[in-house]
Amino acid sequence: MMKNDIGVLGQVLTQQVLAQIEQDLTEVEANNPYKRQAKIIRFLREMKRLDQKQLGKLLGVDHSTISRYERLGCNDFKVICRLARIFGISLDVFSV
Numbered sequence: 001m002m003k004n005d006i007g008v009l010g011q012v013l014t015q016q017v018l019a020q021i022e023q024d025l026t027e028v029e030a031n032n033p034y035k036r037q038a039k040i041i042r043f044l045r046e047m048k049r050l051d052q053k054q055l056g057k058l059l060g061v062d063h064s065t066i067s068r069y070e071r072l073g074c075n076d077f078k079v080i081c082r083l084a085r086i087f088g089i090s091l092d093v094f095s096v
Contacts, residue, residue: 018093034073037094042070044087058086 024039045055045066052066059066059082074080080094 037073038070040093
């Protein structure tokens with residue numbers, strides 16, 4: 001697979017992820033950008049077949065921190081950058 005193909009695949013995956021998340025959000029959650037972000041983090045973790053402890057190890061945080069990110073979202077830009085890198089997606093996915 002060529003590097004350009006990987007970029008296109010990443011964009012398609014990103015669009016699919018966002019469409020699924022938007023579909024799953026309740027009206028209240030849709031109006032809270034951090035709830036949307038929290039759902040995205042959990043969705044991506046599950047797609048990668050990682051548990052919270054494994055993702056925490058990749059990020060250098062405890063599994064309880066991952067749990068908090070999946071409930072409340074994350075406002076730490078460095079963490080968001082690392083998550084985007086781990087999941088191989090654009091930072092735009094996490095925008096609030």
